[in-house]
Amino acid sequence: MKRYLTILAAATMLSCGGRQAGYPVAGEDHTVKIASFEEFQSYFRYVPGRDIIISAHRGGMQEGYPENCIASCEKTLSMMPTFFEIDFSFTKDSVMVLMHDLTIDRTTNGKGRVADYTYEEL
Known part of the structure; x- marks a missing residue:
C-alpha cells in the first residue's frame, strides 16, 4: 500500500510539467516536471543551497x-x-474523494463516515 501511494503521488507530479528537478524556470507556474521514480525520490533529498520545499497540507x-x-x-x-499532500477517502460506491477526515462531521453539516455515503449522496 505504501509503495502504491508513493507511485500515485509520483504520477500526480509527473502530470504537472514545468520545472526541472525542483528548480524554477522563469515565467512558468510553480510546477515540477519529474520523469522517473528515481527523480521523484531525488527531488525530496536534502541538497544544500537548493530552495526549501514547501508542502501545503x-x-x-x-x-x-x-x-x-x-x-x-x-x-x-x-x-x-x-x-x-492530500488525503482521500472512498465513498460507499468506490468513488475516490478528497477528504482529510474519515467522517464528514467536522467539515460539513452532515454526520457519519465518508464510506457510508455514495458519491451522489455526498
Whole structure:
C-alpha cells in the first residue's frame, strides 16, 4: 500500500510539467516536471543551497478557501512554489474523494463516515 501511494503521488507530479528537478524556470507556474521514480525520490533529498520545499497540507489554510479543493491549491500556488499532500477517502460506491477526515462531521453539516455515503449522496 505504501509503495502504491508513493507511485500515485509520483504520477500526480509527473502530470504537472514545468520545472526541472525542483528548480524554477522563469515565467512558468510553480510546477515540477519529474520523469522517473528515481527523480521523484531525488527531488525530496536534502541538497544544500537548493530552495526549501514547501508542502501545503489539505491545500493550505487561507481564510475564505476551504481545505481540499482546487481553489485553495491554486491560491497557495499563486503565492509560492508548493506541493500538496492530500488525503482521500472512498465513498460507499468506490468513488475516490478528497477528504482529510474519515467522517464528514467536522467539515460539513452532515454526520457519519465518508464510506457510508455514495458519491451522489455526498
